[in-house]
Amino acid sequence: MSGQSVYIIADNVFAPLGKTTAENFANLKQNLSGVKQHQHSTQAYFAALFDDDSFADDPNYTKFESLAIVSINEALNQSGLDLSDEKTVLIISSTKGNVSLLETGKNTPELQQRIALSASAKLIAEHFGFVNEPVIISNACVSGVMAIIAGMRLIKSGQYENAVIVGADVISEFVLSGFRSFQALSPEVCRPFDKSRDGLNLGEGAGTIILSSNQEYSGNIKVLGGGISNDANHISGPSRTGKELAYAIEQSLKDANLSAGDIDFISAHGTATVYNDEMEANAISLSGLESVPLNSLKGYYGHTLGAAGLIESIISLQSMKEDIFFPTPGFEEQGVTRPVNVSAQPVRLSAKNILKTASGFGGCNAAVVFGK
C-alpha cells in the first residue's frame, strides 16, 4: 500500500562480536567471528555466546531482558526520540525469552508469570518509559523479520509515527539440548549453502531498529515492503519446493513496488541445515533472483533465533551505507540443486535495494525489502 514512507533512523547490534553496529561492522571487516568452540558436559559445540561478564548484573532483570535493554538503550541514544510521546510503539521479537528460568526455578505460578514474555515486555517498557502497550511477536525464526514488517505497517497505516523494534534471544541449556535432540547442530563452524554443510550453530544477541515516518529523515534508508507465507507442509521441515518462501519474496517486492531486477543483494537465512538452504535456494531461483549476490551471516553470529532477522538486517543496512557486503564463512563449493550466487568473498557493491529472508519451524517464511 502507499501511505507514509518508513525510514530507519537508528540501530544497534549487541552480540558477542560487538556492542554497537559500528563495533560489529569493524570486526566483520577484520573477518572476525563470534562463533567459538564451547564445552557442555562431555560434548563440544560451536556457538556465538557472550562471556559471563558481558552484562551488568542487575537483579531486577534477567539476562534476556538485560540484553534487550542494552540494545534498545544504545539505539535510543542515537535517535533522541521522546518516549513519553503516544506516537511511539515498542515491538519485541523473541522465540524463547526467559525460558531458561525453568532450568533453575521450581515450576510455580509465580515462575510461570515471570517467564511470560508480557512480563518482560512490561519491565522493558517501564525501564524506558514507553507509554503504549508493547507488541510482542513470537513466531519462531521469522520473528525478527516479522517484527520489522509489523513496525513498517503500524507506521504506514498511520497508527504510530515511530517504532522501536528489538529482537533478543539467549542460548541456555533448554535451547541447546533441543537443537541437539533434533540433530540440527553442526560439529564445526556452520557452512551455509556449501556441499558439506551439516547443521547450524546457535548464537545469542540482540538487535534494535528504530523506524520513523518523520520527514526529517527522508534521506535515510527505508523499509519498502514485506511478505509472509506458510508452507502448509511440515512443522519442522521446510517446503520441498520453496514456492511458499518465493511467494513471500514476491509479496515483499510487490509491496515495495519493485521487481526482482531491482534487488542488488540478498541477506539470506542460510542456517546451513541441509533442508533449509536447499529450500531457500529453490525459492530464490523461483523468484528470479538466482544471479543476485547473497550471503548468510550465520558463520559470524550463529543462528540468533528471534534476534536473527534484526541483527542480519542491521548489518546488511550498514553494508548499504558503506558499499561493502560480507562473505559467507564456511562456503566453498555450491551444495544446492538450483545454484544461487553465494558470496565467498567480500563484495564491493553500491546497493540501492536489498532483500532479507527468513524461514522457521511451523512452516513460516518472511521477506523484507530495504531501499535507499
Add this chain to the structure above:
Amino acid sequence: MDERHFTTLSAEKYITSSCAISKGVVLKDGERLFENDGANAAAFMVSVYQHFQVSYPKFYKMDNLGKLGLLTSEILLKNSFNKEQYQPEKVGLVLANKNSSLDDDIKYWDSVKDIASPSLFVYTLPNIVIGEICIRNGFKGEHAFYIQQNFDADFIANQVNYLVDNDILDACICGWADFLEQEYKAVFFLVEKKTNGSSVVFSSGNMNNVFNK
C-alpha cells in the same frame, strides 16, 4: 487522520463463524455444542475430538496447544467455510496468547532430565499451532503469533483489517489460543468479506462480546 481515511477505504468484513473452547465447554456461534466438565484438560481435548468426529490421526501427536487450536479451527470451519472459494495464499491466521508454548516447554524440560525429546521440542514455539492448522487445511497465506497479557481485540482487529484491506488476505482466522496445565481457552473468529445467516460485522467489540461470554 490517516487512520480515518484508511477506514473509509476498507472493505466490509464480517465474522462468519466463531468457536470458543474453555472450561469444559464448546461454543459455536454462541451455541453450546458440547460439555464435559468432569475431564482433566488433556482428556477433555480427546473428548472433543471424539464428540465432533474429527478424523485426523496427527492430532494425537500434537501438544496441548496444538490440539486446542486444531479442534477450535475444525469446529469453526465445519459447515461454515468453503475452502474452494479461496486461493491457499489468500487464507491466513492472526493468533495471540498469554503463555506462549509454556505448557509444552515444561514437558520438554522435564524430558531433558532423561533424554531430550525432539517431538516435544518442536512444539516449544507458539506458532506451531498455526503451522498445524495450515497443514490441515492447506492455508498458505500470511500469519503471525503475538503474545499478550490479555486478549487485545483492538490490536487483532487492526492487524486483520490491514491484511484484508490491502488485499493480502481474503479470509482470516483470528483470535486467542492459550494452554497452561489445567487452564485453557481458545476463541477463534472466521473473518470474510461476505455475510451469511449468522454473521456480524467484524469489530473488536463483537470479538470481545464472544470472548467474554
